[in-house]
Amino acid sequence: MANIGVYIELKGDQFKKSSREALDIARKSGKDVHAVLFTNNPSAYLEELKGVKKVICVKDANLTYDPVMYADTLAKIIIDNQLSDFLGICSAQGKDLFPRISAKIENATLLNDCVGIDLANNRFTKPVYAGKLLSDFIIEDEYRLVTLRPNVFPAGSGSEGTPEVVDLAPVRNESKGKIVEVIKSASKRIDLTEAEIIVSGGRGMKAKENFSILEDLAAVLNAGVGASRAAVDSGFASGDMQVGQTGKVVNPKLYVACGISGAIQHFVGMKTSKVIVAINKDSEAPIFKKADYGIVGDLFKIVPMLTEEIKSKL
């Protein structure tokens, strides 16, 4: 009987939300679930990990993310425990870590950013061309490594049965590169790829300073702030805020597009949002064909009104 493994990405001392989504798929697979965590305090997570057969806990005085140490340790765990399926999330860390694991294991194939997964029938669905198309893949390899797009799959909770916990020391090989510092963002930002709500601005924002009205709206919604390529190229917003084919592909439940015309390169980056709202003064803007709800008008009037209305109604 084959085993399935899940890498649990932690954020501070919390489960990253999408790790629950990966865990839920593993629990429903009918295989013996192995959860892998890098923590010195596994007992804090055991309630969430009910229904898992074995928790492999990597313990060390220094567990700060080090891609080489993490990849070498996880590759060893996958082989030693015969984890023929191994799941993670397509986060910033997942994109850096999983290819390194896959590279270490000769007979492993990795598919990143899956939005559909059928382990029993060997079908994995992933958006390509930033989501202009979907592709169903078949993986014929000894080890199938898969990362999941955040916010697509339901997050499960602990089921029955307390797992066995096994401690492990990390594998430390010599590394010719090292992280010397983590530079925090000056402002507290919500990660767009995992955000539940995003407020985004385009060329219609006219100036960098005007993004403050989007930040005000984002603050009442607990939302992330994004931008179109036009806004980034005009210098209104930084590159890490860009949503679209050459920026981030996002998947929130609500996306509010302000002053964005809706070019295909932007649309493909946000079209899987559950609900799209467009605010634009040009009634002919293509964004209105894609939006669930639209308001034609001056965003500099409408956005502050929307902020006040939501404040009073929530």
Added chain:
Amino acid sequence: MNIYVCIKQVPDTEAILQVKDGNRVNEEKIKWIICPYDEFAIEEALKLKEKVAGSNVTLITLGPNRVESALRSGLAMGADNAIHIETAETVDHKTIARALANAIKQDAGYGVVFTGKQAIDDDSYLVPLYLAEYLGVPAATNVVAFNHEEGKITVEREIDEGAREKIEMQIPCVVAASKGLNTPRYASMMGIMKSKKVVIKKLTLADAGITELKTKIRTEKLYAPPEKPQGKVIPGEPEQAVKELVRLLKEEAKVL
């Protein structure tokens, strides 16, 4: 320093894509470009060449005949040499990375190998890290700042929530470029003229050390995702429209 840039030719971001034979893209009417992330890689390579005396930049790609135009575009930006590993086959990412690594190793030594952080066609995020593994060198992905000093590379890579990791690496190494790293230059008229004279080095997969094609992943089906139904524009004066929007978001869409 011998600087390398791995590039990929991809459909233009504005391209409307159609599926052919159920599992591939119809290439007939596509306008092809260098992957935008690879342009950041080329620009950073050219900046490094300008900084380190006696350096040269070699572009390398793998694919059918059409990818030669991507190499020519990169040469026109200012790269010195180009290598084309010719194949019309669909090969998996480990094979691509092995071929690139072997081709780079065959040359006269290498310093920094630049790539884009992802190709905007298959969005796989795999080749830079596979390449680093097969070269046996350190790698940094999603790089938005690059610095070379005293034989050492320092980069910053973007992680979650606008935070960055600062990474020090020995040379040789692999650097996967992201948006924000630089602004790619346009090809000059002189660059275009010069690029036409460069003889592109042609390799077969066998020349690049790939003797057996073991593709362990295949596309079973390629298809357009379901269309979103047309939404509604909320009429009325801004005050009423905003009130109605919030009501709809709460009661109809249930997202607030």
